[in-house]
Amino acid sequence: MTTEHREAAPPAKGGAAPRPTPPASGTARPAPGPKEQRRAERRSRRYRWDLKYSPYAFISPFFLFFAAFGLFPLLYTGWSALHSASMLTPNEMEWVGFENFTRLWEDEFFWKALRNTFTIGIISTVPQLLMALGLAHLLNYRLRGSMFFRVAILTPYATSIAAATLVFAMLYGRDYGVINWALDLIGIDRVDWQAGTWSSQFAVSTIVIWRWTGYNTLIYLAAMQAVPNDLYESAALDGASRWKQFIHITLPSLRPTILFTVVVSTIGATQLFGEPLLFAGDPSGGTQNQYQTLGLYMYEMGWINRHLGRAAAIAWTMFLLLIIIGIIYWVVTRWVSRSSGEEE
Amino acid sequence: MRQEDDDVMHNTTRTTNRPRRRAARAVAVGLTATLATALLGACSSDDDGGGGDDDNITLRVGVFGQFGYEEAGLYDEYMEANPNITIEQDSTTENADYIAQLRTRLGQNSGLADIQAIEVGNIAEMTSELSPRWVDFNEYDVDTSHFVPWKIDQATDADGRVIGLGTDIGPTGICYRTDYFEQAGLPTESEAVSELFAGGWEDYIAVGEDFAANAPDDVAYLDSAGGMFNAVVSAFEERYTNEAGEVIYQESEGVQTAWDLSLQVADAGLTDQQQQFTPEWERALANGAFATLPACPAWMLTTIQSHAGDAGAGVWSMARSPEPSNWGGSFIGVTDASEHKEEAVALAEWLTAPEQQAKIFANAGNFPSSATAQETEEVQNATNEYFPGTQIGQILSTAAAEIPSTPIGPNDQIIQESITNGLVTVEQQGNDPDSAWDGVVSALDNALAE
Incomplete structure (x- = not known):
């Protein structure tokens, strides 16, 4: 602490600042002239300002960027949501109050998109996190070439979302896709993946799972390696099997990490956009919107149907949904940590 | 500790330290200033495209x-x-x-x-x-x-x-595969095929039924009901928007006729149940899964060529459309x-x-x-090696002369997309046509509402 303070602390009397020697004490030296005194004053003022304000200057780039590219768009979107405006003439807005929000209540397409977002979110996030946990557990063993596996498992995450989705769209092709070809081989009827509700949502989820499992695996792995080894040793001495060790030591130690990945995955699932967009080739999310997510619905409303205000209202509704989900998680976290505190 | 630190500052290090710290501070201030100006500058420095003086x-x-x-x-x-x-x-x-x-x-x-x-x-x-x-x-x-x-x-x-x-x-003809027509016992010459279709879209469908009876089983007559719809509706003088700019697709005779004919080809199982310009459609085209494209504008020839590749060279040809229109x-x-x-x-x-x-x-x-x-002669007499024996220039210029002047509205693309989606649900999922149309109308009511 002391070393940190040393640089930033206001100069103690005559510390880093040039000592404006008070005339009274100046016995050895002649009294400084008024010019020199002014200069000294100016300098000391500059030092004071430097200490007072330069920290703000140092952190300002982030806040400036945030204000320009985070806060302003957020507020402007909120303002647009209260207006009826065309995407073509975004500066000619007509005030409509909360109509863009209230109409969502009766908008079957909005509810459908919300439902799709939710179901795709569940069927992509749950298996993904479970698989990540299992894989991390395996990678945590001492095994040959563990570095290779760790890198390999992260490669999907490093792949471009567009390239991956286009490949998946081809795999899931109705007439010429590899998956249907394989199904055909083992005597199962071909599936029109894009056409059905569940089949298309399943297909989109597999893209998400493929892409994000490795990422979560590495996070779990890092957390697992932080678990003290003696816990496992003493458990092993007590005769606990590997599985018992996983359940009773690994999982409880990973609780905060799991919660983190759940939060991050939920946010990702709510904003799911690229995969279904490229899977369909347009923002409709299938001919009957069977896998149109909220993000796609917003995009379609804004950029295809050109209703800026309505799109902004959907965007803000998504934002509010995320806040609600965030509050729920926060409550759950507190509840979990309190109940685990009681355990101890 | 603290005392020691202060002492150090007071004594030896002070003199040596000061210039360095000043330099460091100058760098930091400079850096901040650069960042700030870069940030502000980024918003305003994008208009240098005009370029130079009067002469250049x-x-x-x-x-x-x-x-x-x-x-x-x-x-x-x-x-x-x-x-x-x-x-x-x-x-x-x-x-x-x-x-x-x-x-x-x-x-x-x-x-x-x-x-x-x-x-x-x-x-x-x-x-x-x-x-x-x-x-x-x-x-x-x-x-x-x-x-x-x-x-x-x-x-x-x-x-x-x-x-x-x-x-x-994009004046349209009808593109067809000569090899499949031959296998189905139909004429293959561009002129003769044009004659087959000359009576209107009903003739085109009748040829299709004939085709389906005799052609190889895995070849469909046309790619999609959506393609049929587009071909038919585009030849009408009024489609989705009238001269006054009002959206009229629900009353439009063109839309009604095209919808009915599209359902007819879908019902008869003549289509390959594709959606045009999807990757799957492109592969169907490359694999020769369908024999005709009912609306085949000039630029479609390039599309065919790039997807069908060498395997499709010489087998595609073009006939006159019974009701040519403009596409694109x-x-x-x-x-x-x-x-x-x-x-x-x-x-x-x-x-x-x-x-x-x-x-x-x-x-x-x-x-x-x-x-x-x-x-000009170079357009009139244009041919393409990829489509041998086809008077492309003549077919397209004749078509161009017959294109109706159709009012276009800003929402036409949204409307057509939605109707095509409705047809796909009938074609692929076997939905009831009436409920498919209701779905189209409710989707469009939502999409077009201000």
Whole structure:
């Protein structure tokens, strides 16, 4: 602490600042002239300002960027949501109050998109996190070439979302896709993946799972390696099997990490956009919107149907949904940590 | 500790430390200042596209897909004739991406190139809300008499301003596979096939039923019900929007007829149940899964060629459509934000002049929108090695002469997309046609509501 303070602390009397020697004490030296005194004053003022304000200057780039590219768009979107405006003439807005929000209540397409977002979110996030946990557990063993596996498992995450989705769209092709070809081989009827509700949502989820499992695996792995080894040793001495060790030591130690990945995955699932967009080739999310997510619905409303205000209202509704989900998680976290505190 | 530190500062280090700290501080301040100015500067320094003095001018052209200007060497030719002008082209592959960007830029009236391309599907929004953002070619006395009249009508706004000059149009024929026709015991010569279809779309469907009975089992007659719908509806003088700009697809005779005929081909199992321009459709085309394309404009020949590749060379041909129509085509306009309107207008006029249009047709296959260019011999007698024995130039120019002048509304694409989706649900999922239509109407009610 002391070393940190040393640089930033206001100069103690005559510390880093040039000592404006008070005339009274100046016995050895002649009294400084008024010019020199002014200069000294100016300098000391500059030092004071430097200490007072330069920290703000140092952190300002982030806040400036945030204000320009985070806060302003957020507020402007909120303002647009209260207006009826065309995407073509975004500066000619007509005030409509909360109509863009209230109409969502009766908008079957909005509810459908919300439902799709939710179901795709569940069927992509749950298996993904479970698989990540299992894989991390395996990678945590001492095994040959563990570095290779760790890198390999992260490669999907490093792949471009567009390239991956286009490949998946081809795999899931109705007439010429590899998956249907394989199904055909083992005597199962071909599936029109894009056409059905569940089949298309399943297909989109597999893209998400493929892409994000490795990422979560590495996070779990890092957390697992932080678990003290003696816990496992003493458990092993007590005769606990590997599985018992996983359940009773690994999982409880990973609780905060799991919660983190759940939060991050939920946010990702709510904003799911690229995969279904490229899977369909347009923002409709299938001919009957069977896998149109909220993000796609917003995009379609804004950029295809050109209703800026309505799109902004959907965007803000998504934002509010995320806040609600965030509050729920926060409550759950507190509840979990309190109940685990009681355990101890 | 603290005492020690203070002592150090007081004594030896002070003198040596000071200059370094000052330098470090100068660097830090400088860095912050640079960041701040970079941040502010980024917002305002994007308008240096005008370029230089009076004598040397850079004209920027923004296009999407293949306009063929660069490929046909037209820019080089123009720059050689006008040494003071440099032309730069920005090309975006897909119109969907291009138009999103163009709309944003037109909305803010900044970041625009001097000349911007407009797809026919977007021309209505440009002649209505965004019309003031474009230069009126009439003001510059541009000769528009050589264009086919309906092309200029489409680019004329309510006040009579002409904001776009036609590049290409898409007169349609019917493309068919000669090998499959032969296997089905049908004629294969372009002229004879045209005769088969001459009586109208009912004839086309009747040939299809004949085809289905005799052709190989895994070959469909046509690609999709959506393609059928597009072919039929486009030949009507009124589709989704009437002359007054009202959305009328629910009462439109064209939509009704096209919907019924599309259901008919879907019911009869004549289609390959594709959605046009999806990757799956492209592979079906490459694999020869269907025998005809009921609406086959000039640019579709390039599409066929690029997807069917060598395997499809010589097996595709084109017949006259019973009811030809226009599908696609584009315009170029000069933006009001341009700093060199005079020169940009001159370039646009030159690029769309009959001679250049004929050159582009020979080079890239984009069919000219200029009637004068259509009458030239090189267009009239045009053929393509990929489609041997087919008088492409003649078929397309005959079709071009029959294209009706159809009012286009800003929502036409949304409406057609939605109806096509409705047909897919009937075709692929076996939905009831009436409930599919209700679905179309409710989707459009939602999409079109302000």
